[in-house]
Amino acid sequence: MTVRGLENFFRSKAFTQVFTFGPTFRAENSQSRRHLAEFYMVEAEISFLENLQDLMQVMEGLFKTTTTTVLSNCPEDVELCHKFIAPGQKDRLEHMLKNNFLIISYTEAVEILKQASQNFTFCPEWGADLHTEHEKYLVKHCGNMPVFVINYPLKLKPFYMRDNEDSPQHTVAAVDLLVPGVGELFGGSLREERYHFLEQQLARSGLTEAYQWYLDLRRFGSVPHGGFGMGFERYLQCILGIDNIKDVIPFPRFTHSCLL
Structure with missing residues (x-):
């Protein structure tokens, strides 16, 4: 969760729906076409x-409403x-807008990848993160339709995501939306509002000590809540069909090239 994500949480204690839209910074040394x-x-x-179903409905609605608005207001540019x-x-975009997005669990995703005839650079296994090559294969496997992947292993996700209490797998109510040409576009989850679960996870x-303020x-007390983030440049990549993320932003800043 970014600093603005935390700000959103604070606001959501008083308001039921809040959002922000602004710059975000990545510390990792990521040299790729989508970072x-x-x-x-x-x-x-x-x-x-x-529940995740309600969260996914908001995510899908945001994608479709925004895309419909862009197509209506900027037809020449698109x-x-x-x-x-x-x-x-x-045609691919119209197909996405007319049909419901698909939903699979992380466990189902790993099984699909294991049965794939394609040789992956990173071997898919339960408990390991999904890489870009995995995400793109899953989208292709699902007919080049956006697909939600839900219920990731707890150890892969931050402490604030809600525990599904599903031993022995031990997953959290997390969701990623994978889209054609890009892979992950949205990432979100239900947040853990139960004090003792948060306390246990922070202790583990x-x-x-570092997050006592969060406790x-x-x-x-708290209320059930959830949220997500959507990368705007990746969104543009998806709807415009542009392969390299550096081509959808006027002044791309990437590792070792952050000129002011």
């Missing part, structure tokens, strides 16, 4: 949210990209 050192992100936090950069993208992670936020 920047500085990018823009839409982050939302929703109170009184009790058509230019579809004509000269990504022929066939218009050795973070109790104090819930010491006198």
